[in-house]
Amino acid sequence: MKKFKHVNAITIAEAVSALSGSKAKVIAGGTDLLSTMKNEILSTYPEVIVNLKTIPDLDYIKEEGGTLKIGALTSLADVAENTSIKSKYTVLAKAARRTASPHIREMGTIGGNICQLNRCWYFRSPNNRFDCLRKNPAGLCYALTGDNRYHSIFGAASGCIAVNPSDTAPALMALDAKIKTSKRTISIEEFFTVDNVKMTVLDDDEIVTEIQIPEPDAGTKSAFIKFALRKSMNFPIVNCASVITNGAGIVSVARIYLNAVYYTPYRATAAEEAIAGKSISESTAEDAGSAAVSGAKAVPKNKYKVQIAKTLVKRTILACNVMSHGK
């Protein structure tokens, strides 16, 4: 690890100002940032680290006027264990609970979890040993010709097939959350609307401060399933979050998101359309699963992820038939 300046910010304004005009990064839990610094995988090594943990009142979970508000510094463990989230926003509690390991859930924050860098073993190889195009526009995507078993099944972003590995992001998207930053409040959909190698739309001097989730409508059910080789620690091979509102046994609204399949969380629009207006059954769920992956573009080693994505979409939809929360 190289030397850097460490700033304990007391206010968001102070943090933003410390970020402006310098090669700076924010740190909250640090579970992602520290490994990128130790392994020196960032194209520009940070000269300043701005600590957000010293800013008071960014760690909270509260319900206000039909909206759940989660402070950006709230730990994943707290999100996973919160009674209100567990009962009304089950999909999020489950996603947080399935993230990493107990230690990392204590350290890692919800804000950090949705801002984390992508996963790709070429990108993350220590000391930038692969001249990866995420770091150098003249570089190559080594995953495209190398071992791509964990990479995107829906194509590349500017030539890169790395994936967004967040477990909580698809859950928050399925819940139609809003992201409040030091500059603006935007839908999480917009938050992830990036078309290049950026992870989110955040500016270099912009900080996530709060996540806002509208209370689900009556008759809404949700489910989260993560597929990984181990029951703890791992990033997902594929995960899926579905939030489905039923009226009179018919799906009125379905929000279905996959992650670890694309460079951003992937909205399975075709699956949502397939299930909308239908009652949930083995066959309608199966059709929705197939629809979800109809546009898949697997690379040589990850065709199996298409089958898993399809299965998770089907299973989360079916789970929404039995798991219940809402008003």
Added chain:
Amino acid sequence: MVKELSVVGKRVPLVDAQARVTGTAKYTTDVQLEGMLYGKILKSPYAHAKIVSIDTSKAEALPGVKLTLTYRDVPKIQYVSNPQTVGIADMYVLEDEVRCVGDEVALVVAESEDIAREATKLVDIKYETLPAVFDPEEAIKPEAPKVHTGSESNILSTTVEEWGDLEKGFGEADIIQEDTIKVQRVSPVPLEPHACVATWDKSGNLTVWETTQIPFGARQWLSKILDVPLNKIRIISRYVGGAFGGKNDVSRYLFLAALASRKAHKPVKIVYNREDEFLLAPTRHPMVFDVKIGAKNDGAITAMQIKAIVDTGNIASVGPAQTAVLPFLGIVPQYIHPNFKYEGYCVYTNYLNSGSYRGWGAPEISFAIESVLSTIAQKLDIDPIEFRLKNIIPDPGGAASVSLQECVTKGTAKIGWYEKWKGYVTPVEVNGSKKRGIGMALTKHDYGIGLSSAIVKINEDGSVHFLTGTMDPGTGSNTSQAQLVAEELKVPLENVTVTNTDTETTPYDLGSYGSRTICAGGTVAKAAAAKAKHKLFEIAAPMLDVTSDALDIGDGRVFISAEPEKGVSIAEVASKSVIIGEASGSVLPETSALQSLGAQFAEVEVDTETGQVEVLKMVAVHDVGKAINPECVEGQIVGCIKQGIGYALSEEFIRDPETGATLNPSYLGYEVYSWLDMPKIDCIIVETTDPNRLTPYGCRGVGEPPLTTPHTAIINAIHNAIGIRFKELPVTPDKVLRALGKA
């Protein structure tokens, strides 16, 4: 008269449990010496390259850096990393040719590990890259690039074993099955990575703390390379945090630490980080087997032909020895095969070091043979258990047959085999897309032999010091051996203090590997205690006015057997003279067929929509002769099964096909299972006694036998669940889905 055992066979807590769990146990990484420096190894970025130039001046100029070592600074003495390998010397401490991504290039020594690490980046090296070969099946071809430049072939050794008449055997067969079976490279993944601290005193004495299974081998190799006599080298390996065979080589870092310390006149510490541990420590050999087996319609094997390509990586280590003995390992020789041929090729590749790993070839070849035999049994529709018992008759009617039968009987009952089994490709249960299956396999394993020695001293208050050269990597071998000593002297276990693995104070031991510690170490521990007891009797005899053969020991007293009330305390006897018992020797090669036998059973569930295989239950039945400490035996069984499940389903080194770089050298990337992923494991201990055995109470090694089997039982269970026989490990979801036509 059979005396009741007071401590042997009891579930006593480990003698060092408190030290280990309270953090007071001093592992090598805990060693802190005044003025100590830290070494960091610079690793090669290329799979194969010649170092054209190497300039360390910028690194040395970094404040805090004390020195660097490159190939120019090390003795020009060739050696082999494993002291048990004879007739080969294929490496130097450092060289101007690197043979895998991660190969050691240089050492940087600084006041802190951070500075040393930063300085490794300042070493300016010009490489001339050379062609590399990663796949052993490619490396064996004559036209392949040579891993060791200048050598004529990548084939390091060839072994051929044959008997009977192969052609005749296949001619007699009603069915012939041929398959190619591949097993992958896996890491032992010890919790404690490799670590050493080296320091010299002003008289030229070298003291080294190292986490090693072979302290005396390490001493011998240091002596040879550094040209220092054995009496001036002291190796201490008191506490070791897991080894599993991976600490059975003398790795380069040990020489580097000693050389750097001599040059700097300061202690030097080198600790592998997790990446170093994955890339520099020995791993299990990847192997490719072409197996052809012929059998009669009744299941009798008529001929067996095996070709094995053993990928030893970039150095020899134990590759040639393992290649030579493969057909005699594990369950393989237990199958009756009158006509047999084995060809083994040990091959260099430009990838990581293969070496020793728990089981040492037996898990690999047992899987290959069992896979093909399972297919034969299936095609002949002979029950898998019946098929095996028919073909495995170690000593017809004898103790081993009885033992194996007992293991099978107990295991089938525990897992409910006969209630569940509905035939080879009929799953035992189907729940939607999830299918359950059961599978089994048998094991047989030799325990290692070789020289061990022990000293038992009785103090003047009757307490006991037990000195052993064996190392306890967490297996509980210190405790089990102390139980043997306590039993022999009939003293409470807490009266016995164990000192282990310090080449200056504890006597010679070949090494704690090959399931040998309780057998080889235990034999001499018990013998040393018996000698000490005999000395007690000799001194006590005149005190009690009898001859020493009239005496017995118990409750801290030496007494007259016929008149137990007449006696003297051990303390009283021991204060009359110095009581030291010592014993050394090799456990003789086993003459009895009754070795470590066992049977394992697996129940798995295959999710046919995701390809995930979950092991629901394992039943492991092992005949260990006598469990000196049943809890330690169970610990070994459970640990083996954990590693076997990883071998079967998840663990592998993932190599970039182009550069040869390892893509997953971390706990995150290398899918070693955690306890959350473990199934319920039922351990059943069988104790078949054999009067011919020379080990204490007829005990057998159990460190490795339970790892020759779990992957085979699991793969058989997967076959039962979905009707697919996997011939390549690990069986990951992508392979399952591909086999099911879903990917």
